[in-house]
Amino acid sequence: MNAKAEKIRVASIDPSYYQAVTDAIRTEAVKLLSEEAVVAVVGYLPGRRIGTAVPGLVTTPEQAQQLIFSPACVNNLSLYLTKAKKGVLKKGKVAIIAKGCDLRALAGLMGESQVKKEDIYTIGIACAGVFGANSDRKGGLTEASIARKCRECTVHQPEGVDLLVGTLPELPQLTALEAQELARLEALTPEERWAYWKEQFSKCIRCLACRQVCPFCYCEQCLCDKNRPQALESSPRPAGNTAWHIVRAMHLAGRCGGCAECERVCPMDIPLNLLNRRMAMELKELYDYEASMVPQEKGPLTRYQEDDDQSFIK
Amino acid sequence: MSLLITETNLRSLVDALVKGATLVVGPKHSGSVVLYQPLAAGSDLTLDELPRRSAKELYFPVCEDILTFKRENGKLEVRDIDRSRFPETVLIGAPPCDAGSPSILDAVFSWDYNDEFFLERRRKSTIVGIACTKGDDACFCTAVGLAPDAKAGSDLFLTPLLGGSFRCEPVTEKGQALIDKHAGLFSEGAAGEPVAFADQSTGKLDLPKIKEWLNGHFEDPLWESIADICVGCAACAFICPACHCFDINDEGNPDNGTRRKHWDACGFSKFTNHASGHNPRDIQNKRYRNRIMHKFKYYDDKFGKTLCTGCGRCIRACPVGIDIAEILDTINKKAQQG
Amino acid sequence: MHAEKLQHDFEPKIVAFVCTWCTYAGADLAGTSRMQYPANVRVLKFPCTGRIDPVFILRAFQKGADGVLVSGCHPGDCHYMAGNFHARRRFAAFRALLGFVGVDLERLQFSWVSAAEGGKWVEVVTELTEKVRAMGPMKEFKALEDEEQWSGALNTPELREAFESIT
Numbered sequence: 001m002n003a004k005a006e007k008i009r010v011a012s013i014d015p016s017y018y019q020a021v022t023d024a025i026r027t028e029a030v031k032l033l034s035e036e037a038v039v040a041v042v043g044y045l046p047g048r049r050i051g052t053a054v055p056g057l058v059t060t061p062e063q064a065q066q067l068i069f070s071p072a073c074v075n076n077l078s079l080y081l082t083k084a085k086k087g088v089l090k091k092g093k094v095a096i097i098a099k100g101c102d103l104r105a106l107a108g109l110m111g112e113s114q115v116k117k118e119d120i121y122t123i124g125i126a127c128a129g130v131f132g133a134n135s136d137r138k139g140g141l142t143e144a145s146i147a148r149k150c151r152e153c154t155v156h157q158p159e160g161v162d163l164l165v166g167t168l169p170e171l172p173q174l175t176a177l178e179a180q181e182l183a184r185l186e187a188l189t190p191e192e193r194w195a196y197w198k199e200q201f202s203k204c205i206r207c208l209a210c211r212q213v214c215p216f217c218y219c220e221q222c223l224c225d226k227n228r229p230q231a232l233e234s235s236p237r238p239a240g241n242t243a244w245h246i247v248r249a250m251h252l253a254g255r256c257g258g259c260a261e262c263e264r265v266c267p268m269d270i271p272l273n274l275l276n277r278r279m280a281m282e283l284k285e286l287y288d289y290e291a292s293m294v295p296q297e298k299g300p301l302t303r304y305q306e307d308d309d310q311s312f313i314k
Numbered sequence: 315m316s317l318l319i320t321e322t323n324l325r326s327l328v329d330a331l332v333k334g335a336t337l338v339v340g341p342k343h344s345g346s347v348v349l350y351q352p353l354a355a356g357s358d359l360t361l362d363e364l365p366r367r368s369a370k371e372l373y374f375p376v377c378e379d380i381l382t383f384k385r386e387n388g389k390l391e392v393r394d395i396d397r398s399r400f401p402e403t404v405l406i407g408a409p410p411c412d413a414g415s416p417s418i419l420d421a422v423f424s425w426d427y428n429d430e431f432f433l434e435r436r437r438k439s440t441i442v443g444i445a446c447t448k449g450d451d452a453c454f455c456t457a458v459g460l461a462p463d464a465k466a467g468s469d470l471f472l473t474p475l476l477g478g479s480f481r482c483e484p485v486t487e488k489g490q491a492l493i494d495k496h497a498g499l500f501s502e503g504a505a506g507e508p509v510a511f512a513d514q515s516t517g518k519l520d521l522p523k524i525k526e527w528l529n530g531h532f533e534d535p536l537w538e539s540i541a542d543i544c545v546g547c548a549a550c551a552f553i554c555p556a557c558h559c560f561d562i563n564d565e566g567n568p569d570n571g572t573r574r575k576h577w578d579a580c581g582f583s584k585f586t587n588h589a590s591g592h593n594p595r596d597i598q599n600k601r602y603r604n605r606i607m608h609k610f611k612y613y614d615d616k617f618g619k620t621l622c623t624g625c626g627r628c629i630r631a632c633p634v635g636i637d638i639a640e641i642l643d644t645i646n647k648k649a650q651q652g
Numbered sequence: 653m654h655a656e657k658l659q660h661d662f663e664p665k666i667v668a669f670v671c672t673w674c675t676y677a678g679a680d681l682a683g684t685s686r687m688q689y690p691a692n693v694r695v696l697k698f699p700c701t702g703r704i705d706p707v708f709i710l711r712a713f714q715k716g717a718d719g720v721l722v723s724g725c726h727p728g729d730c731h732y733m734a735g736n737f738h739a740r741r742r743f744a745a746f747r748a749l750l751g752f753v754g755v756d757l758e759r760l761q762f763s764w765v766s767a768a769e770g771g772k773w774v775e776v777v778t779e780l781t782e783k784v785r786a787m788g789p790m791k792e793f794k795a796l797e798d799e800e801q802w803s804g805a806l807n808t809p810e811l812r813e814a815f816e817s818i819t
Binding site for chain 2: 048050054079207227236264
Binding site: 185186190191192193194195196197198202223231232236237238239242243246247249250253254275278279282283286287300301302304305306308309310312313314 | 706707710711714727728734737738740741742743744745746747748749750751752753754755756761762763764776792793796797799800801804
């Protein structure tokens with residue numbers, strides 16, 4: 001009964017809130033494009049299927065009328081500022097739609113000098129949550145369909161953006177499933193944890209969707225693509241898969257913004273964000289570092305203090 | 315009168331095959347996903363969900379060894395994998411979009427070179443297809459010429475009936491042989507109503523017209539508009555029943571190692587990267603164009619077949635929601651306009 | 653040395669990643685001073701602990717190491733001023749990651765050994781070797797090397813034999 005009541009409350013966010021955000025985005029995008037304040041707006045367009053949206057780069061006020069915001073707007077668009085759309089930035093200022101979690105990635109990219117603040121115009125969304133991967137999207141955003149990351153979101157309200165759109169509706173308290181799962185794993189013995197991850201990694205087919213959607217995986221030459229010398233096996237066997245996921249988590253430690261895109265896109269449902277989140281916890285504990293929505297000059301692994309903990313070193 | 319098998323007997327068939335040392339592969343739960351996997355018993359078989367990965371890996375594994383090498387006393391000894399050791403296999407519970415793909419791939423794997431890894435597995439396997447009742451809005455098998463009850467590629471075809479039994483239709487001699495060998499599990503009877511087939515959200519495509527349009531539009535603004543958002547992963551290709559590109563890698567060290575063949579995909583930027591550093595498909599939309607071209611033009615040019623079974627997996631899995639059914643529909647419309 | 657070696661059933665393979673300025677010199681000092689330490693350790697020399705990528709540690713385990721030692725200059729003594737400070741943070745994070753994945757951290761040792769500390773080198777290497785010897789072989793990563801996705805697995809005697817011959 002309780003769960004049902006919660007479900008209705010989450011679903012009730014739907015219509016007017018999303019419509020208001022959509023309208024505000026369209027108005028702003030049309031204004032920016034017609035005043036030529038930006039050359040393009042990176043936003044979301046409706047998908048063909050019910051409950052889907054696709055990232056889109058709009059360049060005219062007419063196209064901007066198609067922009068939407070709905071629980072289907074799952075993608076972290078900051079990806080397009082460092083990879084496929086990198087060329088766009090050179091043509092002029094670009095506006096980008098960002099939820100709080102995307103904004104942490106954007107701030108991280110600024111901190112790593114990949115994106116200049118003055119090159120982009122950020123439209124931040126006061127976000128009530130989005131769909132999880134493979135969820136049933138027909139009934140709107142419900143407790144069953146909301147993404148795991150959104151259940152314990154701390155960045156509903158963006159900070160440091162050029163324009164903030166949307167007014168947060170009242171949000172229900174949802175159980176922190178991911179934190180629970182993390183605690184469950186932490187309580188296991190090393191052997192049990194190894195068995196858990198071994199099973200997860202063995203499903204991996206190395207489609208590298210986790211790498212390709214990650215805003216921080218912008219290396220021109222990925223370590224896992226190198227074959228002379230080979231740093232880790234490129235064949236999708238359990239050995240290479242395990243090495244790949246360990247290396248991936250390590251390379252994102254202290255950088256990951258927690259958008260959990262890697263986990264969302266994994267076609268084999270490997271809970272990759274648990275690794276990222278575990279690392280974030282460790283870095284918070286050790287060096288009091290947390291990914292934030294405003295750029296920080298240096299990450300926890302690119303700076304140091306002389307009195308850092310070294311209790312593990314002989 | 316039709317030949318029928320009850321669900322219980324279908325599971326018993328799996329048990330009997332497994333006991334007879336046959337590798338039986340079918341949809342099976344693995345954590346939150348359903349995958350084609352070896353079944354240890356009939357009770358493992360899951361028929362209520364389309365597996366995340368296609369059944370192609372039965373013939374074309376994610377990764378397989380093709381030879382091992384070892385240097386001893388300065389002499390390099392190379393050992394081929396003994397393909398006669400591939401087990402007799404039965405693929406069970408594959409919907410038409412999966413059952414239909416190996417017969418499409420036969421053409422390329424026996425074209426100018428006989429890929430015995432694929433072909434030997436094909437010879438040793440029997441496909442038990444099943445009519446599809448579980449489609450969703452990503453499915454488009456009818457659009458590419460198949461159907462939820464298409465028998466193409468199956469050796470034995472099952473149609474789920476209301477009440478839980480299946481109507482069995484042998485399609486090939488292999489299928490008939492499977493029935494004959496386990497005759498006790500099948501029975502003759504009046505077939506009831508079949509379970510309703512899955513609805514398809516997309517209309518039938520005019521594939522020859524699409525191909526004609528592709529012939530003349532290697533360069534077209536369409537590619538940029540549909541595929542600039544592609545992030546360049548291989549989720550679509552790896553879970554596709556028809557994509558069959560692979561890479562070959564030597565792993566180990568120069569004195570001792572294994573040559574492995576594993577999946578590769580045209581979506582990767584490294585796929586066409588030359589040793590010189592030049593990349594003829596230098597941007598992502600050119601790579602995505604190749605995906606469409608290969609499936610609906612090149613493969614047809616060479617083998618007269620379309621390299622797509624409309625399973626919709628790529629649509630469901632694409633990180634950025636690229637929808638091949640929608641793209642085909644767009645091309646179809648352009649093609650009709652001439 | 654030889655007689656002593658025969659006493660053990662299991663000789664662990666220990667890989668030591670060391671910086672050239674301090675620990676390598678320290679190990680050298682141990683040698684020139686004729687100090688004895690287990691021959692189980694394979695030393696790999698790097699310019700600085702800051703150059704020792706966590707991937708190296710992973711690779712060592714994958715390729716058969718039973719224990720890994722990473723050692724360099726004491727804080728403040730880095731030849732490149734801050735290499736070991738950065739390394740210290742990186743290894744703290746990597747340790748946590750390996751622990752979370754289920755690797756027994758007892759097999760991974762970090763130490764500061766200066767060029768003057770030949771004795772400490774002997775102590776660190778001996779202690780790690782004996783600890784790992786007591787723990788037995790590192791099976792996890794080695795077992796993974798032999799595993800296949802089901803579709804690529806071929807459980808034939810020939811293949812088994814071929815795999816076993818690969819080390």
